[in-house]
């Protein structure tokens with residue numbers, strides 16, 4: 001089957017579900033008519049009907065109309081949602097993808113029919129602009145369905161497939177990481193304002209500088225320090241600022257924050 005004919009429902013269109021929805025509805029070749037979005041209250045997603053998305057509060061109906069079921073509710077709600085739809089899931093037709101942190105594949109399987117293809121996906125809110133980093137893992141029944149799941153998450157950014165033992169670490173770097181990077185960006189803007197730029201100009205400069213640095217690494221695949229060495233002129237202003245940041249714990253605070261988030265999840 002042509003993967004663009006696969007129908008997807010996003011159960012629980014909140015922060016992350018809506019980001020994924022936004023990433024999918026703007027896709028040039030995936031028809032929005034193949035998307036169903038569910039939420040307990042539809043007000044916040046009514047606008048998507050104009051783009052061809054079907055919206056509903058009825059998860060059971062949504063499952064009956066879909067092939068890929070993305071469960072985007074809070075972790076403590078996942079099992080109850082699966083219990084509501086379990087009787088309507090067909091292992092030969094459906095693929096279940098949970099976005100929840102810390103709800104493991106074996107727990108999901110316990111609330112699903114036998115031989116159900118089950119995935120965990122850890123995207124981030126940059127799915128909204130088709131720039132998500134998504135880490136995937138799956139059960140054995142999911143193996144033949146990996147291409148289908150990759151199709152959707154590669155539509156909203158980039159995906160990798162890893163062992164489930166690494167999903168917590170991937171969540172911290174790839175999902176929480178969006179917030180870490182945004183706070184770094186905000187701090188740079190605050191510094192920019194202190195040295196004389198207005199907020200709008202500082203934001204424009206910082207956003208493109210961060211985007212450019214990331215693309216340098218993505219395109220050239222060099223180590224960050226290789227690229228830093230090109231900027232830090234001996235006795236220049238960059239190295240002075242960079243060393244001052246390190247004297248105040250820049251790298252150490254980032255590492256400690258990442259480990260703290262990891263400890264919380266795991």
Ligand SMILES: NC(=O)C1=CN([C@@H]2O[C@H](COP(=O)(O)OP(=O)(O)OC[C@H]3O[C@@H](n4cnc5c(N)ncnc54)[C@H](O)[C@@H]3O)[C@@H](O)[C@H]2O)C=CC1
Pocket residue numbers: 011012013014015016017038039040041059072073074075077081099100101122123124125175176
């Ligand atoms: N926010 C993020 O950046 C990331 C979130 N996650 C995971 O994604 C999941 C969702 O997180 P958020 O989007 O931040 O939460 P959220 O609370 O913003 O969204 C969840 C949505 O599910 C809806 N909902 C609850 N019960 C429902 C039901 N029975 N049927 C239909 N809809 C229902 C709620 O109304 C809410 O809009 C969580 O499990 C979280 O761990 C994973 C990676 C990143």
Ligand SMILES: O=C(O)[C@@H]1CCC=N1
Pocket residue numbers: 101171175176
């Ligand atoms: O902070 C959280 O728990 C969720 C999961 C990763 C990003 N947001």
